[in-house]
Amino acid sequence: MATREYYFTSMTCGVEYATRFEILSKDNLKEIMPSAPLAGSRDRRVDRFWGSVLLLLPLAAFLLMVFVVPLAMLLKLSFGGAGGPFSAYSEIASSEVYRKVFLNTFTLAITVASCTVLLSYPTAYMLSQLSGWKRSVAFWCLFFPLWISVLVRTFSWIVILEKSGPVNRALLGMGLTSSPLSLLFNSFGVHVGMVHVLLPYALLPIFTSMKAVDRRLLLASDSLGASPLTTFGRIYFPLTLPGLSTGFVLVFLMALGFYITPAMLGAAQHMTISMLIDNFVNERLAWPLAAAASFSLLFVIVALVASANRLVNFVSAMAAR
């Protein structure tokens, strides 16, 4: 969990840094750095290159120190099993139990990401239609929970969903159920908790892609004879699909590494990879196994992310037909 979250912070950090840098390096470079020698065009290009290097250096050094080096150490560790370099990997690959944990983790991440995206899409649409103070209030309501620690939020769900909690009491009171439902320590509880925590990460990219849709495209579609449903299916949805897939991938990746919520709200037999790694490290002190499990996860993720782009292109091409 720690590695994963950390991977994300540094990634977002990098993106932000790069964007800022992009703004800097464009035409206003002269304004910002009036003393920069910008005379000859060849010189300027060289200066700009070294300027880029200089600006990127702190981040590169930071990433090297806290990301690449530990990762390399972890990789080395994963090959340090007692029974030869690949023993940890082969143990993970051959064990029925571990394979089930992997499968379980991936299905959980997929269902959580699907639920999150399904909830986010209409919400983001509603938000994109709001303006002024209404939008501010709505955003505030949505992002306020982000300020509360995941731990606290997860505990709150236990209070809300427990057998004698408000949800069950309400259901009983309305006569919708005769005995309290078990909403906790099963896959329902995990989904509620994880979707809640991850919702903003899907909402934002979807919202951004919706704001970017030119309203006149929808008017054009209307004027060409398309019904609102057709306009949605052929124009609006394909144009917001990149945001949707970004949101999905983001939530999916974060869900893969989730630890606290599945550990607290899930059933004991529904182990996820992060729980397994925790178990390897804290219970069994099997560091090579933990490292190998981390790397197996990383490889699968990289492969998935690489293919996700193709998938999106394919889907939007299909929608256009």
Next chain:
Amino acid sequence: MSDMAQTVSFQRISKAYGNFLAVRNFDLEIKPGEFVAFLGPSGSGKTTLLNMAAGFVRPDAGRFLIGDEDVTDLPPRKRSIGMMFQSYALFPHLNVFDNVAYGLRVRKRPNAEIAQRVLNVLKMVALTGYEKRAISELSGGQQQRVALARAIVIEPSLLLMDEPLGALDRQLRKHVQLEIRRLHRELGGTTIYVTHDQEEALVMADRIGVMRAGKIEQIGTPTELYRTPANTFVAGFLGESNLLEGQVLRRSSDVASIGLPSLGIELTGRCVANLVVGDKAAALIRPELASLQQTGPLQGLITEVVYLGEIVACRVKLRSGQDFWCRRFASQDAPVEGAETSLQFEARDVLILPVDHERGD
């Protein structure tokens, strides 16, 4: 499209935004196959009017008819219109062919028919061979032609265009203007075109409606508007004009004389407007109808000579301090800056107009 051409009528249409009247009591009938341009300054309600014709905006009062059908309450998709937006509004995720085919696909035409019709219009707008191109790989002019193709391929009863050439450079704009005019003559559909570029309106339209503050100030053929503008606003909006303001001294059936106190002279000219003795009025003299002579009713000093290609424009400072522009062919003797001169013109080339202070561009 020609057999589809329909009469289109705006009947006492009004639209307010808050308590601002964007379009007021607008009445106009457009004949089948006619090309009408709405010309007017920014904020005069042209886009609002067009959006009401398209169905994007619902009028507060009045009716809009295509043919005999009252379509006021119909959404755009049920109106059989082709719309061209200033920004083109091409679908960025579809290629040229799919953009043009869109209207036919949603009408569920058979594939063979779609292919044939799309290729046909692409040929009309000279984009054969560009079918597979992405929109982002096209120049502004090409995108504009795709937008035109997409609008006409569905053979709409009414084609609406809102400053479709606004984003093009001047050279290209002239070319596309002629192109659109040619296509309109070929296809013969009823067309409404919105612009604030007078030249564009003059080149393309059968009739031009000059708009101001949500109303039509005057509507007529380009010749009518140019030769006989209804007031100084229209005169100022179409073509170059010299306007000398004064007061009506004499008035007979189609002639009036006005006194110009600042110049101490009297000018007589045609007058069709509803003016009586004592009214404020202006004399309109088009720059190409005045010539520089030794003697004439107006004297002044040549302060500027500008070559505009085959034409030379001269600015003459009159005794009143007002500038008077006149034009002559560059192949004639060149006027000299700083020389004294007189302006000569025929009485029939002077038009006496009611003064309207909010002038156009």
